[in-house]
Amino acid sequence: xxxIGLVIGSVIIFDQxxxxxxxSLLNIWRNQSLFxxxxxxxxxxxxxxxxxxxxxxxxxxxxxLIKNSFENHVFLGLMVGGGISNLIDRIRFxxxxxxxxxxxxxxFNLADAFIVLGMTGLIWRIFKPDNRAxxxxxx
Numbered sequence: 714x715x716x717i718g719l720v721i722g723s724v725i726i727f728d729q730x731x732x733x734x735x736x737s738l739l740n741i742w743r744n745q746s747l748f749x750x751x752x753x754x755x756x757x758x759x760x761x762x763x764x765x766x767x768x769x770x771x772x773x774x775x776x777x778l779i780k781n782s783f784e785n786h787v788f789l790g791l792m793v794g795g796g797i798s799n800l801i802d803r804i805r806f807x808x809x810x811x812x813x814x815x816x817x818x819x820x821f822n823l824a825d826a827f828i829v830l831g832m833t834g835l836i837w838r839i840f841k842p843d844n845r846a847x848x849x850x851x852x
Contacts, residue, residue: 716783720790721797728798728824735812744809744820766796785838791831795824 735741799822802809811820 716786717790720787721794724794724827725798731823732810739812741810741812744811788831788834791827795827798824
C-alpha cells in the first residue's frame with residue numbers, strides 16, 4: 714500500500730506544479746466539462762461525480778485487484794492521483810486547468826494522461842491470459 718500512496722502523491726505534486734507554471738509558460742484552457750469535453754455539469758455536481766468515481770475506484774479495486782501486485786498499485790495510484798489532482802482544480806477554480814493541446818484531440822493535462830494510463834494498465838492486467846486464471850481462482 715506504500716506504493717499507491719507514493720504514486721498518488723507524486724502524481725498530484727507533479728501535475729499541480731506543472732499547472733502552476735503552465736500559466737506563464739504555456740497556453741492554458743479552462744476545462745469545465747468532464748470526459749474529454751463531452752459532458753457539462755454544474756460545478757458542485759461535477760465535483761461530487763469525480764469524488765464518487767474516486768471512492769468507487771478505491772473501495773472496489775483495493776479489494777479486488779490489489780492482491781500485493783506492484784503493477785496494480787502503480788496503475789491504481791496513477792488513476793487516483795490524477796483524479797485527485799483534477800478534483801483539486803475543480804474545488805479551487807471551478808474548472809480543470811489543461812495545458813496540452815495536440816490539435817486533433819481535446820486539450821488535456823498530465824493528470825488526464827495518468828488516469829488513462831492507469832485505466833489502460835489495469836484493464837490489461839485484468840484481461841491478460843495468465844491473470845484471468847488467478848482472478849477466477851480467487852472468486
